[in-house]
Amino acid sequence: MQGRFHLYEGYPIQKITLPMRVFKLMGVQTMIMTNAAGGLNQDFKVGDVMIIKDHINMPGFAGVSPLCGPNEDRFGVRFPCMSDAYDRELRGLALAVGAELGFSDFLKEGVYCVLGGPSFETIAECRMLNRLGADAVGMSTVHEVIVSRHAGMRCFALSLISNKAVMDYDSEERANHEEVLETGRLRAEQLEKLVSTLVGRIEPNNNAC
Ligand SMILES: O=P(O)(O)O[C@H]1O[C@H](CO)[C@@H](O)[C@H]1O
Numbered sequence: 487m488q489g490r491f492h493l494y495e496g497y498p499i500q501k502i503t504l505p506m507r508v509f510k511l512m513g514v515q516t517m518i519m520t521n522a523a524g525g526l527n528q529d530f531k532v533g534d535v536m537i538i539k540d541h542i543n544m545p546g547f548a549g550v551s552p553l554c555g556p557n558e559d560r561f562g563v564r565f566p567c568m569s570d571a572y573d574r575e576l577r578g579l580a581l582a583v584g585a586e587l588g589f590s591d592f593l594k595e596g597v598y599c600v601l602g603g604p605s606f607e608t609i610a611e612c613r614m615l616n617r618l619g620a621d622a623v624g625m626s627t628v629h630e631v632i633v634s635r636h637a638g639m640r641c642f643a644l645s646l647i648s649n650k651a652v653m654d655y656d657s658e659e660r661a662n663h664e665e666v667l668e669t670g671r672l673r674a675e676q677l678e679k680l681v682s683t684l685v686g687r688i689e690p691n692n693n694a695c
């Protein structure tokens with residue numbers, strides 16, 4: 487996909503994730519997703535690329551899930567497991583490929599937290615999310631992962647740390663979308679290289695879920 491749909495654009499969550507079911511019907515077995523996210527982990531720098539190892543689904547806590555409603559049995563079970571949402575093998579492969587490409591300095595692993603947006607977080611919200619165990623915060627990806635996993639597709643996802651979440655009341659920094667876009671432009675080539683090399687290393691017969 488070029489781009490994606492977001493809750494903050496007003497789309498129902500089932501429409502946001504409809505493409506995942508189309509991919510499943512087309513025979514796709516592995517989903518690779520990328521996003522831009524604010525860095526909550528104080529060790530992260532702008533421009534770091536975080537391999538997502540787990541997520542915190544804030545809208546899910548409030549009952550906003552793409553799987554709400556009657557279960558579509560032809561895709562998956564009523565109560566899908568999420569403790570293995572981000573494929574361990576692909577994460578390891580991505581770290582190895584990143585090292586080979588000389589990207590280890592900016593390649594990290596961590597937990598992504600999704601919020602509804604479109605407002606960026608307050609300082610108190612950033613502090614809370616960090617204490618809850620989130621390393622990065624954004625407004626996408628998790629809904630797609632949930633529907634992909636429900637349908638038995640493997641998931642791999644990367645967050646580009648496009649800005650640092652503001653955690654300090656004395657800070658003059660302000661989250662803004664221009665910085666998000668600019669960081670994306672600066673890392674685009676390396677991200678493309680990382681993903682295309684990774685795709686070339688995925689064994690077709692490794693894909694069975
Ligand atoms: O998650 P993606 O769409 O990559 O982008 C992230 O960056 C945008 C905000 O700057 C929001 O869309 C947020 O979700």
Ligand SMILES: Nc1nc2[nH]cnc2c(=O)[nH]1
Pocket residue numbers: 522523524525601603605606607623624625648649650651661666
């Ligand atoms: N929620 C959220 N989404 C983002 N996308 C890019 N940066 C951010 C951020 O700081 N917060």
